[in-house]
Amino acid sequence: MHIKHNTRWSLLLLFLITSISSAFAQEKLTFRVVDFSYDAFDQTARNERFKKIDGSGSPYAIVKVCSENSDDDLRDYRFNFGNMNHIVEDHDGELWLYVQKNAKTVTISRSGYATLHHYDLNTTIESGKTYRMKLSAQAAKVYTQMVMFAITPPDSKAVVTITKEGGQNRELFGTADETGGIAKNLRYGTYAYEVIAENYHPSEGRFTLDNQLETHVEKVTLRSNGAKVILDTGTEAEIYVNGTKRGTGKWTGFLQAGSYAVECRQTNHRPSQQTISVEEGKDRTIQLTPPTPIIGTLSLNSRPLGANIKIDGKDYGTTPRNIHDLLIGHHSITVSKDGYATKKEECDIREGEMLSLEIALEKSAFPQATTADGDKTFTVGNVTFTMKPVAGGTFTMGATAEQGSDVSDFEKPAHQVTLSDYYIGETEVTQELWQAVMGNNPSAFKGSNHPVEYVSWKDCQKFIKKLNKITVQKFRLPTEAEWEYAARGGKNSKCYKYSGSNNIDDVAWHMVHYLNGFHAVKAKQPNELGIYDMSGNVWEWCNDWFGRYSSNVQTNPAGPTKGYCRVCRGGYNYNDARDFRVSDRDLSSPDIHRNNLGLRLALSE
Numbered sequence: 001m002h003i004k005h006n007t008r009w010s011l012l013l014l015f016l017i018t019s020i021s022s023a024f025a026q027e028k029l030t031f032r033v034v035d036f037s038y039d040a041f042d043q044t045a046r047n048e049r050f051k052k053i054d055g056s057g058s059p060y061a062i063v064k065v066c067s068e069n070s071d072d073d074l075r076d077y078r079f080n081f082g083n084m085n086h087i088v089e090d091h092d093g094e095l096w097l098y099v100q101k102n103a104k105t106v107t108i109s110r111s112g113y114a115t116l117h118h119y120d121l122n123t124t125i126e127s128g129k130t131y132r133m134k135l136s137a138q139a140a141k142v143y144t145q146m147v148m149f150a151i152t153p154p155d156s157k158a159v160v161t162i163t164k165e166g167g168q169n170r171e172l173f174g175t176a177d178e179t180g181g182i183a184k185n186l187r188y189g190t191y192a193y194e195v196i197a198e199n200y201h202p203s204e205g206r207f208t209l210d211n212q213l214e215t216h217v218e219k220v221t222l223r224s225n226g227a228k229v230i231l232d233t234g235t236e237a238e239i240y241v242n243g244t245k246r247g248t249g250k251w252t253g254f255l256q257a258g259s260y261a262v263e264c265r266q267t268n269h270r271p272s273q274q275t276i277s278v279e280e281g282k283d284r285t286i287q288l289t290p291p292t293p294i295i296g297t298l299s300l301n302s303r304p305l306g307a308n309i310k311i312d313g314k315d316y317g318t319t320p321r322n323i324h325d326l327l328i329g330h331h332s333i334t335v336s337k338d339g340y341a342t343k344k345e346e347c348d349i350r351e352g353e354m355l356s357l358e359i360a361l362e363k364s365a366f367p368q369a370t371t372a373d374g375d376k377t378f379t380v381g382n383v384t385f386t387m388k389p390v391a392g393g394t395f396t397m398g399a400t401a402e403q404g405s406d407v408s409d410f411e412k413p414a415h416q417v418t419l420s421d422y423y424i425g426e427t428e429v430t431q432e433l434w435q436a437v438m439g440n441n442p443s444a445f446k447g448s449n450h451p452v453e454y455v456s457w458k459d460c461q462k463f464i465k466k467l468n469k470i471t472v473q474k475f476r477l478p479t480e481a482e483w484e485y486a487a488r489g490g491k492n493s494k495c496y497k498y499s500g501s502n503n504i505d506d507v508a509w510h511m512v513h514y515l516n517g518f519h520a521v522k523a524k525q526p527n528e529l530g531i532y533d534m535s536g537n538v539w540e541w542c543n544d545w546f547g548r549y550s551s552n553v554q555t556n557p558a559g560p561t562k563g564y565c566r567v568c569r570g571g572y573n574y575n576d577a578r579d580f581r582v583s584d585r586d587l588s589s590p591d592i593h594r595n596n597l598g599l600r601l602a603l604s605e
Contacts, residue, residue, distance in 0.1 A: 029112055029113045029114065029137070029138075030113060030114050030137070030138060031108070031110060031113055031116065031135055031136060031137040031138070032116070032135070032136055032138075033108070033116070033119055033133060033134070033135060034068055034134040034135065034136045035132070035133070035134040036121055036122070036123075036131065036132070036133045036134075037131065037132055038123065038129060038130075038131050039064075039130050039131060039132050042064075042130035042132075043130065044062050044064075044130045045059060045060065045061055045062040045128050045129055045130045046059065046128050050062070051128075052087065052098050054085060054100050054101075055085075055564075056564060056565055056587065056589075057410070057546065057565070057587065058100075058101055058127040058128070058587065059127050059128035060086075060087070060098035060099060060100060060127070060128075061098070061099050061100075061101060061103075061125045061126060061127060061128065061129050061130070061131060062096055062097070062098055062099075062129075062130045062131070063096070063097040063099055063125075063130075063131045063132070063133050064091075064094055064095070064096055064097075064130065064131070064132050064133070065077075065094065065095040065096070065097060065132075065133045065134075065135065066094055066095075066132070066133075066134055066135070067134070067135045067136065067137070068134060068135070068136040069136060069137055069138075072135070072137055074090075074093070074094075074095040074135075075090060075095070076110050076111065077095070077108055077109070077110050077135070078108070078109045078110065079097055079106055079107070079108055080106065080107040080108075080109075081099055081100070081103040081105070081106050081125075082103065082104075082105060082107075084099060084100040084101075084102065084103040084125075085099075085100050086098055086099045086100065086103075097133075099125050100125070100127075101124075101125055101126055101127040102124060102125060103121070103124070103125040104120070104121055104123075104124050104125070105118045105119060105120055105121060106118075106119050106121065107119070108135075110137075113137065122172075122174070122175075143187060143188040143212060144185045144186060144187050144188070144209075144212060145185070145186060145188065145209040145210070145211060145212050145214070145215075145216055146183060146184075146185055146215040146216065147173075147183065147184055147185070147186050147207070147209065147215070147216045147218065148181060148182070148183040148215055148216070148217050148218070149173070149176065149181065149182050149183075149193075149195070149217075149218050149220060150180060150181055150217060150218070150219045150220070151176045151180040151181070151182075151195060151197075151220045151221075151222065152180060152219075152220070152221045152222065153180065153222065154176070154178065154179050154180030154181075155178065155180070156176065156180065156197040156198075156199075156200060156222055157175060157176060157197060157198070158175070158176045158180070158195050158196065158197035158200070158220075158222065159172070159174075159175050159176075159195070159196050159197065160172075160173040160174060160175075160176070160182060160193055160194070160195050161173060161193065161194050161196070162186075162191045162192065162193045163191065163192045163193075164187075164189050164190070164191050165189060165190040165191065165192070166189075170194075173193065183215075186209055187209070188209050188210055189208070189209060190206060190207070190208045190209075191206065191207055191208075191209070192204070192205075192206050193205055193206070193207070193218070195220050195222065197222055199224060199225060199226060199254045199256070200222040200223060200224055200225055201222065201223045201224075201225045203220050203221075203222055203223075205218065205220070223280075224280055224281050225256050225257060225280060226254055226255050226256035226257050226258075226278055226280060227254070227255065227257070227278050227279060227280065227281060227282050227283050227284065228252070228253070228254055228283040229252070229253060229254070229255050229276075229278060229283070229284060229285075229286065230250070230251070230252045230284070230285040230286065231246070231247075231250065231251045231252075231262065231276075231286055231288055232249075232250045232285065232286070232287055232288060233249055233250065233264050233288045233290050234249075234287065234288075234290055235249065235264075235266065235290040235291070236248060236249050236266065237249065237264040237265060237266040237269070237288075237290055237291050238264070238265045238266065239251045239262065239263075239264060239288070240262065240263040240264075240265060241255070241260050241261070241262055242260055242261055243261075243263075245505070245506075247523055248523075248525070255278045256278065257278050257279055257280045258277070258278060259275055259276070259277050259278075260275065260276050260277075260278065261273065261274075261275055262274050262275070262276055262288060264288055264289065264290055264291050265291060266290075266291040267327075267329070268293070268294050268327040268328050268329045269290075269291035269292055269293050269294060269327075270291055270292040270294060271291050272288070272289040272290060272291050272292070274288065274289055293325070293327055294327065294328045294351050295324070295325055295326060295327055295328065295349075295351070296326055296327075296328050296349035296350050296351055296352060296353050296354070296355065297322060297323065297324045297326065297349075297353070297354040297355070298311075298322070298323045298326050298331075298347065298349060298354070298355050298357065299320075299321075299322045299323075299354055299355065299356040299357070300319055300320065300321055300322075300323065300333070300335075300357050300358075300359070301319055301320040301356075301357070301358040301359070302319040302320070302335055302337075302358065302359045302360070302361060303358070303359075303360045303361065304337065304340075304361065305318075305319055305320060306318050306319065306337065307319045307335045307336060307337040307340070307359075307361060308335070308336050308337065309321065309333070309334075309335060310333070310334040310335075310336075311323070311326070311331050311332070311333050311334075312331055312332055313332075319335065319359075322354075326349050327349065328349050328350055328351050329348065329349060330346065330347070330348050331346070331347055331348075331349060332344065332345075332346055333345045333346070333347060333357070333359075335359045335361065336361075337361055339363060340361035340362060340363055341361065341362050341363075343359055343360075343361055343362075345357065345359060374388075374389040375387065375388060375389065375426075376389075376423055376603070378471055378473070380433065380436045380437055380467070380470055380471065381436040382436070383430075383432050383433045383436045385425065385426070385427070385429075385430070385433055385601075386425075386426040386427075387423035387424065387425060387426065387601065387603050388423060388424055388425070388426050388486075388529055388530055388531055389421070389423055390419075390421065390422050390423065390424055390482070390485065390486050390490045390529060391421055391490060391491050392418070392419045392420040392421045392422070393418070393419065393485075393490065393491050394416060394417065394418040394419075395416075395417060395419075395485055395488060395490075395493070396414050396415070396416055396417075397414065397415055397416075397417045397481055397484055397485075397549075397583070398411045398412060398413065398414040398415060398549055398583055399411040399412045399413070399414050399583060400414055400495075400583065402495050402496070402497050402502075403497060403581055403582075403583050404497070406577075406578040406581060406584075407581075407583065408584075408585075410548065410549075410585050411549070411583045411584070411585060412549065413549055413550075413551045415549055415550065415551050415552065415553070415554065416553045416554070417481045417485070417553075417554050417555070417557060418553075418554070418555045418556070419481060419482060419485055419555075419556055420556055420604075421604075422478075422482055422602055422603065422604050423602065423603040423604070424478055424482065424483075424486045424531065424600065424601070424602050424603075425531075425600040425601040425602070426522075426526075426530065426531055426532060427451075427521035427522055427531075427532050427533060427600070428451035428452075428521055428533055428537060428538060428540060428598050428599065428600050429451065429452050429463075429598060429599050429600065429601060430448065430449055430450065430451060430452060430521060431443050431446065431447060431448055431449075431450055431451070431452045432448040432449065433452075434452040434455075434463060435448075437463055437466050437467050437470065438462075438463055438466065442454045442455055442459070442593070443595075444595035445518045445595065447518070447520060449520040449521060450518050450519065450520055450521070451518060451521060451533070451537050451538045451598040452598050452599070453518065453538050453594070453595050453596060453597055453598045454593050454594065454595045454597070455541075455593065455597060455598065455599065456590060456591055456592055456593050456597070457477075457541050457566045457588070457590035457591075458590050458591060459593075460477060460541050460599045463599075464476060464477070464601070467601075473603060474603065474604065475601050475602070475603050476543060476601070476602050476603070476604075477541055477542055477543040477599060477600075477601070477602060478542055478543065478600065478601075478602035479542060479543050479544055479556075479557065479558050479559065479602075480542045480543075480544040480557075480559055480567045480569065480585075481554075481556075481557050482602055483534075483540070483542050483569050483570075483600075484569070484582060484583065486529060486531060486534065487499040487527065487531075487534040487535070487569070487570070487582040488582050489527050489528030489529055490528070490529050492528035492529060493528060494528060496527075496582070497581055497582070498535040498580050498581060498582065499527045499531070499534035499535040499570075499580075499582050500525060500526060500527030500528065500531075500534070500535070501525070501527075504535065504536075504577050504580060506524065506525050507524050507525055507526075507527065507533075507534075507535050507536070508524060508533075508535035508536030508537075508571070508580050509523075509524065509533075509536045509537050509573050510536055510571075510573060510575065510577060510580060518537055518538060518572075518573060519537060519573075521533055521537070524536075533570075534569075534570055534582070534600075535570060535571060535580040535581075535582070536570065536571055536572065536573060536575075536580050537570075537572065537573065537598075538570070538572045538596055538597060538598035539568040539569065539570055539571065539572050539586060539588075539594075539596055539597050539598065540568065540569050540570045540598055540599055540600045541566060541567075541568060541597065541598075541599045542559075542566065542567040542568065542569055543558070543559070543566075543567075544558060544559025544560070544566065544567045545559050545560040545561070545562060545563030545564075545565070545566060545567070546559075546560075546563055546564075546565045546566060546567050546585070546587035547559060547560035547563060564589070565587035565588055565589055565590070566587065566588060566589075566590045567585060567586070567587060568585075568586040568587060568588050568597065569584070569585065569586070571584065571586075572596040573596075574596070
């Protein structure tokens with residue numbers, strides 16, 4: 001028994017030694033992805049000579065594959081992007097992979113080598129873009145240890161880069177998730193790292209890996225380099241900080257420590273200026289001095305007396321009346337009285353002057369009640385939203401001249417469209433409105449006054465059905481033609497490239513703002529019809545099936561009668577500027593949910 005007992009423990013010890021040795025080092029043929037990145041300067045995927053179109057009508061992305069090893073035959077590799085189609089072409093020793101959009105991982109195999117399963121591309125492949133992948137094949141003893149960064153605060157979205165001792169190239173370790181954590185296997189050695197996050201001081205450090213049986217945890221606490229600031233004008237004035245427009249009325253944001261020149265501007269007002277200071281870690285609310293109104297006087301009379309006065313849609317009592325606090329500039333006056341035809345006048349008020357008007361009303365065969373300026377306002381629960389009137393008319397839809405060289409084939413040919421009157425949402429449907437109707441909020445980036453997202457086209461139909469039942473209305477998604485006509489400003493169009501301006505920063509949140517997620521509606525200036533965010537924030541579903549344009553003149557077009565994908569319009573924060581143009585088109589399956597897809601309502605009389 002004693003001999004058997006010793007033999008048993010000897011065998012167990014031998015097994016453990018063998019297992020541990022095997023775990024620390026394993027001799028095998030391997031390959032790895034040295035680099036995968038988006039090449040913003042390479043337009044091959046959009047070049048007509050090389051472009052390929054997938055089954056949904058979208059251009060394939062191109063992944064250009066090369067190897068660190070000069071003698072490596074790339075034709076020996078096999079790639080699998082999951083359920084995304086791809087095409088392989090050999091271009092003078094460089095492998096081109098045509099890949100459908102939305103691919104996030106790739107499995108790479110090669111005879112005689114260990115397969116690289118589900119390699120995370122750290123991005124989502126986008127249609128019509130060009131990427132580069134560098135591979136390296138080698139046989140080596142690999143000693144690795146798991147490294148985990150624990151970053152505070154957890155919502156900093158910090159980016160970690162590392163440099164191995166003796167190496168010259170800094171590598172991306174990764175971006176922290178919502179818990180502030182990120183983990184990865186690294187080879188033995190000493191590493192220097194840097195942690196960078198917007199609104200925080202960079203943090204640096206070093207660590208050494210030499211024990212594969214333990215996870216190395218690197219704790220990093222970031223220090224804010226500024227503070228959250230709320231600037232409130234108490235008016236509708238535009239807020240400029242160091243000459244850059246930040247918002248209208250009230251702005252909440254982060255400013256780095258220091259002094260700032262703040263100016264409040266408003267049409268027909270004298271601007272106000274002041275200097276504010278920001279200290280690290282000290283959040284504060286600052287009540288700004290509003291601009292000073294520049295006013296004149298309107299003396300208004302009517303025949304008969306006692307008529308209701310509206311100036312620019314605002315009630316001003318009844319005639320006769322002297323209005324002393326009227327801003328200078330152009331004004332629209334509406335005078336109405338039951339039993340008389342309503343009359344409209346235009347006037348210009350000058351500083352320090354009195355303008356006298358007397359308006360004669362004509363009797364009407366039918367009594368007429370005073371009406372609003374055309375907006376329709378609805379309330380669901382405690383949530384109020386506004387629909388803007390769009391007077392029908394004829395316009396040129398698609399690749400018009402001001403859209404320039406950014407246009408795609410899907411925007412051609414430009415063609416004439418005539419539309420009837422309709423209403424369209426002043427803003428994208430907000431999360432608070434969706435919550436009030438549906439009882440839930442599917443959005444990934446939460447905020448009551450932010451646009452609802454992560455909703456499919458079919459989800460939108462369910463929402464509209466419930467909303468119509470509550471309001472006894474006939475809300476719907478806009479047709480693609482109605483969306484573009486409203487985005488262009490309807491009859492008030494000034495032929496802008498984006499919805500409301502040729503300067504994208506005036507009207508749209510775009511790529512440079514993406515780290516902050518999506519934004520509250522009405523935070524940028526509206527277009528010519530008073531409609532917000534038709535460029536940027538989130539893509540907006542339209543009712544149409546996606547299809548190619550016809551050159552025929554059309555009236556109230558509703559798109560193809562069938563298809564595979566529905567139209568999306570407007571672009572979202574992470575897109576290039578070309579995607580925010582009023583004629584740009586995109587498409588998605590009506591079943592798909594993405595955190596960049598929302599909606600805007602339409603309504604017909």
